[in-house]
Amino acid sequence: MPNYLTNGHGLASWLLTKDHKRIALLYLASITAFFFLGGMFAFLIRLELLTPAGDVMTSESYNKMFTMHGVVMVFFFLIPSIPAVLGNFFIPIMIGAKDLAFPRINLLSWYVYVLGGLFTLVAALGGGVDTGWTFYTPYSTAASNTHVITAGLGVFITGFSSILTGLNFIVTIHRMRAPGMTWFRLPLFVWSHYATSLIMILGTPVIAITVLLVAVERGLHLGIFDPALGGDPILFQHLFWFYSHPAVYIMILPAMGVISEVVQAFSRKNVFGYSFVAFSSLAIAIIGFLVWGHHIFVAGQSVYAGLIFSILSFLVAIPSAVKVFNWTATIYKGSVSFDAPMLYAFGFLGLFTIGGLTGLFLATVGLDVHVHDTYFIIAHFHYIMVGGAIMGYLAGLHYWWPKISGKMYPEGWARFAALIVFVGFNLTFFPQFVLGYLGMPRRYHVYPPEFQVLNVLSTAGATVLAVGYLLPMVYFTWSIFAGEKAPMNPWGVKGLEWEIPSPPPTENFVVSPIVTHRTHQYAPSKEVGIGG
Amino acid sequence: MAADGHARVAAEGAHGVRHPRLQHHFDDMEQQAEASTLGMWVFLVTEIMFFGGLFMAYLVYRTQMPDAFREASHHLDITLGATNTVILIVSSLTMALAVRSAQTGQPAKTQVGWLVATMVFGAAFLGIKAIEYTEKFRDHIVPGPFFEWHGTYPRGAEMFYSLYFAMTGLHALHMVVGLGIMTVMASLAWRGRFDDTYYTPIEVSGLYWHFVDIVWIFLFPLLYLIGRH
Numbered sequence: 112m113p114n115y116l117t118n119g120h121g122l123a124s125w126l127l128t129k130d131h132k133r134i135a136l137l138y139l140a141s142i143t144a145f146f147f148l149g150g151m152f153a154f155l156i157r158l159e160l161l162t163p164a165g166d167v168m169t170s171e172s173y174n175k176m177f178t179m180h181g182v183v184m185v186f187f188f189l190i191p192s193i194p195a196v197l198g199n200f201f202i203p204i205m206i207g208a209k210d211l212a213f214p215r216i217n218l219l220s221w222y223v224y225v226l227g228g229l230f231t232l233v234a235a236l237g238g239g240v241d242t243g244w245t246f247y248t249p250y251s252t253a254a255s256n257t258h259v260i261t262a263g264l265g266v267f268i269t270g271f272s273s274i275l276t277g278l279n280f281i282v283t284i285h286r287m288r289a290p291g292m293t294w295f296r297l298p299l300f301v302w303s304h305y306a307t308s309l310i311m312i313l314g315t316p317v318i319a320i321t322v323l324l325v326a327v328e329r330g331l332h333l334g335i336f337d338p339a340l341g342g343d344p345i346l347f348q349h350l351f352w353f354y355s356h357p358a359v360y361i362m363i364l365p366a367m368g369v370i371s372e373v374v375q376a377f378s379r380k381n382v383f384g385y386s387f388v389a390f391s392s393l394a395i396a397i398i399g400f401l402v403w404g405h406h407i408f409v410a411g412q413s414v415y416a417g418l419i420f421s422i423l424s425f426l427v428a429i430p431s432a433v434k435v436f437n438w439t440a441t442i443y444k445g446s447v448s449f450d451a452p453m454l455y456a457f458g459f460l461g462l463f464t465i466g467g468l469t470g471l472f473l474a475t476v477g478l479d480v481h482v483h484d485t486y487f488i489i490a491h492f493h494y495i496m497v498g499g500a501i502m503g504y505l506a507g508l509h510y511w512w513p514k515i516s517g518k519m520y521p522e523g524w525a526r527f528a529a530l531i532v533f534v535g536f537n538l539t540f541f542p543q544f545v546l547g548y549l550g551m552p553r554r555y556h557v558y559p560p561e562f563q564v565l566n567v568l569s570t571a572g573a574t575v576l577a578v579g580y581l582l583p584m585v586y587f588t589w590s591i592f593a594g595e596k597a598p599m600n601p602w603g604v605k606g607l608e609w610e611i612p613s614p615p616p617t618e619n620f621v622v623s624p625i626v627t628h629r630t631h632q633y634a635p636s637k638e639v640g641i642g643g
Numbered sequence: 644m645a646a647d648g649h650a651r652v653a654a655e656g657a658h659g660v661r662h663p664r665l666q667h668h669f670d671d672m673e674q675q676a677e678a679s680t681l682g683m684w685v686f687l688v689t690e691i692m693f694f695g696g697l698f699m700a701y702l703v704y705r706t707q708m709p710d711a712f713r714e715a716s717h718h719l720d721i722t723l724g725a726t727n728t729v730i731l732i733v734s735s736l737t738m739a740l741a742v743r744s745a746q747t748g749q750p751a752k753t754q755v756g757w758l759v760a761t762m763v764f765g766a767a768f769l770g771i772k773a774i775e776y777t778e779k780f781r782d783h784i785v786p787g788p789f790f791e792w793h794g795t796y797p798r799g800a801e802m803f804y805s806l807y808f809a810m811t812g813l814h815a816l817h818m819v820v821g822l823g824i825m826t827v828m829a830s831l832a833w834r835g836r837f838d839d840t841y842y843t844p845i846e847v848s849g850l851y852w853h854f855v856d857i858v859w860i861f862l863f864p865l866l867y868l869i870g871r872h
Contacts, residue, residue, distance in 0.1 A: 209668035212678040278685045286678040287668075316689045320696035324809065332787030333805040335700055340786075340802040341711075346703055350696050623670075 114517065114614040129214035130617055135200035136515075137221050138191060143584075145187040145228065148235075150577065152180035157539075157570040165557045173556035174241035175257065181244025182262060183235075186269050187228055189500055190358065193365035194311075195224070195276055197507045198304045200515060202280060204608045204615065205298045207289025207624040212282040220275035227269030234262035243554065245355070248336040248347040252328040260329055263322040270319040273361075277311025280304055289607075291626035298606065298630045299375075299388055303368030306392035310357045310364075310399065318354035321347065345411050352403035360399040363463075363495060364392055366503025367434055370456050373506050374438045375631040376604040377453035378445025382631065384437045391430035398427040408479050417476050424474035431467050435460060450602070451525035455506035458533045462498025466491055469544065484554075487547025493540045505532070505583065512587065513601045517614040518594030524586045532579035538572025606630040664841045676843045683847035687854050690817075694858055697810050701865060704802055711799020713870035718784060719807070720775060724867040727771050731856045734764035742849040745832070748839035754832040758845075761852065762825045765818055772815050779804070807866055814862060817855045824848050 115132045119125075125133060155176050159167045168176070199217065203210055211217050234240055240262040242251040251259050284297070284305050297305075324335045325347070334340040336347045375382050382388055404412055404420030412420075438460060447453070469491040472478050482488060512520050542565040547553075551562050558566070600609040607624060608615075662672050669675040705712045741757035783791040786805045794800060828848050831837065837845055 212668075213682060214666075214668065216682075274689050278682060278689070281685055282678050282682045285681060286674060312685055312689045313692055316693035317696050320693050324696070324700075327809065333809050334786060334801065335805050335809060337802075337805075340798045340805065341704065341708055342802060342805075343703065343707075346700060350699065618667075 112616055114612060115617045116517070116614050118617045127218075129210070129218055131199050131203055131211050131214065131217055132515075132615065132617075134217050134221055135196050138195040138199060138224070141221075141225060141228065142188050142191055142196065145183050146580075149180055149183035149188055150580065152176050152183065153573065154577065156180060157573040159556050160558070160566045161570045163558050163560045163563050163566075168556065170556050171241065172239075174243075174554070175239030177554060178240045178243050179235055182231060182240070182266065184496075185244055185358070185362075186266050187224075187231065189362040189496060190273055191224060191276070192362075192500070192504050193369060193507060194280070194304060194307055194361075195220075195272075197369065197504075197511060198280065198300075198307075198365060199276070201511065201608055202283060202301055202304055203287065204611065204619050205301055205606065205630075206284065206287060206292050207607055207620060207626060208283065208287035209618050209620065211279045212287055213279050216275050217279055220272040220279070223275065224269055224272035227265045227267070227272065230261055230265030230268060234258040234265060237261065245351060246322060246325055247351075248325060248328075248344045249338060251325055252334075252336060260326045263326045267319050267322050267326070270315045273311050274315045274319075277308035277315070280308040281312065284308075289624050289626055293626075295386065295389070296626055296629045297389075299371035299382060299385070299392075300368035302389040303364045303371065303392045306396040307361050307364045307368075309393075309396045310361050313400070314354040314357040314361070317350055318358075321350040321354070345407065348407050348410055349403070352406045353400075356403040356406060357396075357399045359492075359495065360395055362500045363503075364395060366459065366500045366507075367392065369503045369507035369510070370438060370459050371434075372606075372631075373452045373456045373510050374441050376510065376602055376606075377450060377456070378442045378447050379604075379633045380441055380445040380631075381629065381633060382437060383440035383443075384433075385629065387433055388437050391433045394430035395427060398423065398430070402427050402474075405474050405479070408476055409483050421474055421476050425471065428467060428471055428474075431463075435464055435467075449526070450509075451520075451522060451529050452506045452510035454526055454529040455502050455509065455532075458529065458536075459499055459502040459506065462494050462502060462536065466494030466498055469494065482547055484552055485547035486543040486551045486553055489553050490540045490543035490547060493543070497540070498536055502532070505529070508583070508587075510602075511608070512590070513597030514608055514613045514615070516587075516591055516594070517597050518590045519597050519601060520583075520590045520594060521586050524582065528579055528582035528586075531575060531582065535572050535575030535577075535579050539569050539576050540572070542566070542568045542572075605632060662840065664836075672840065679843045679847050680850075683850045687850065690854060694810075694813070697806070697813065698861070698865075701806050701810070704799075704806065705869075708796065708799040708802070711796030712803050714794045714796055715800035715803035716866065716869040718782070719867045720778070721867050721871070723771050723775055724863055727768050728859065728863050730764050730768050730771070731859050734761050734768070735853055735856045737761045737764065738849050738852045741828075742842070742846050745837040745842035745845045746839060751832055751835045751837075754837060754845070755829050758825055758829040758832060762822055762829070765822050765825070769815060769818055769822075772811065779808075810862055810866070814855065814858055817858070821852050821855055824851065 115130055119128070125137065128134060128137075155167070156173070159165065159173055159176070165173070199211070237258050240255070240257045240259055242255050242257070242259060246259065246263060246266075251263075284301060288297075324333070327333045328335060328337060334342055336342045336344055338344060371382060371388060402420060402424040404416055405424045408417050408420075438456075469487070473482065473488060473491060509520065509525055512518075546562055546565050546569075549562070551558055597613040599612055601613075602609070607626075607630070610624070611619060665672055665675060669678070737757050737760040741754060741761060744753045744757055779785050783789050784800070784804055786801050786808065790797075790801050790804075792800045825848065828845050831844065
């Protein structure tokens, strides 16, 4: 029987496919391209910051570099990364379905993503954008003479790809579960994607209308945010962050789902407190919508609003902490093996904790006034996004690579790369906490000489990190051609995806599975109730 | 959960054959119809959030400059606005009748008739909207360099008309999309695609059409009826 990779050959069989697994691979190829594009901008930023003087580029070019880095990494890599690749591939399989509910909409979402990406590439090649990835008005509407409309439309269009993916996941999880796959038997990876999808459908339309209004204000003079007409730039910031803060949960929740799976698999233990972990995903999605004001503490928001947003921001840390404690309790007394996915999961646990705790510093109004718009916030954000989301993405990619490709990756190299990523990451971003605390502002391409040592460390770390990211590229590609053939269940773990061949057949299941218990039941089977 | 499992047992349908419109990855027509309907409802939630950004802006600015909004609103043609409101409500009725005619297995001609009636009302709405827009251009009350205002609040009035064009423009765009969807539905209905065993596409298109109507039901008082009591 042909598997999904051999069932159909030629370009058209890929570009017109409705198979969720092939669409996941289309996404994998395109987000990898954008990841390296965004990485290139990051490299140029770090190169410029090697010395205190502005000797590689002008401040105008530097503005474009950090803007393009942010736009590409946030909208074209981090947001689609785990959902569109691993979620797309594994949600239907994990719930025992043949495909997502809407295969054609799934393919459409990829084309919409590519179209949005083309707009962004045109903006980049045509001279770039210099507003920062936040497109703050009135600079973006009245002052900047760069390609704001083109880049804004790129973000607008790509937003719809995210909406379609979220919509597809929600309907799939509601309506396509196999017999016996009740809500409280769903793998935690599926729960976290359900929460992510809620944010995608509730938040993304708001950023869409917001950047559309910026484009319309630039292009057609409808002055919704124009202070000359009594318009309020702070309103733009509220609307922008109403999406863009929950968007960081779009990026981190799927990674948390991966970590839940990997921690259970490589500890050979079912998760400690299943329903707490499941509900904490929903809690993050819901509370995450109520904290956006912490981005505007110093922008003219009222003091009382600031206090409320501060308290709510503390609250959102609780469900995140619940997850970290529960993963730790899962590992405790587990039969732990240190394969590459687990190494990334350990990296995630440490780095996400640091990122989360420094988030509490930033949620404290008084302290935020001191570190606002400094490298402290840059370091915090990257601990969550790179140390958290990308670590989770790499953990998942390694964990499921044998299933996706049907080939084993070289374990020794993978462990080595995980170590390199961890070391490179900390060397890059830890000095930035210190820099920010000492007062180095973000978004400047020159800085006082006393900051140079820490900046050199950071740039050196970025180089190490780049090696760490290139290594998986090389050995994953190598494994496709020369890797050992993967068995059905190389890790010897539980879960529907490990009960079908590697790579899976197009229809996923020859016979629809009937589910009788949760996945990852390694201990002598005892069905745990909702409370436990 | 029990209902889900039960529905799946009847995988082959009542007569033991797969319905020709049943896609490969669904177990039965019921599951397929439920998925499509839920999908449209979720999409409409995203639409509410999409328009929600604009309604939020309206709320903030009207609170900040109530007098300017009242003055600006008086230059909208209340007769045309009210006519359009009636037209859309009637189009919702014909839409509901189109769905009903498919559900009850009426002949293709009846289904197409109601769909075409819906489209005629939709087109009439857009025609009246075009007349209104033309008047605004003639009177120079389109925001931008040529905006002229002879009242007390020129800045606030320009903001009101920025919102007016953004909100009604986005709504009109949704009407145009709706007309496109109805064209497809009418041509499918003409070819006898829908009957009492399969009418989900026409049903979810109806959901979309009603949603666009409801947006107008909010826009009309917010834009046309400020301070008229």
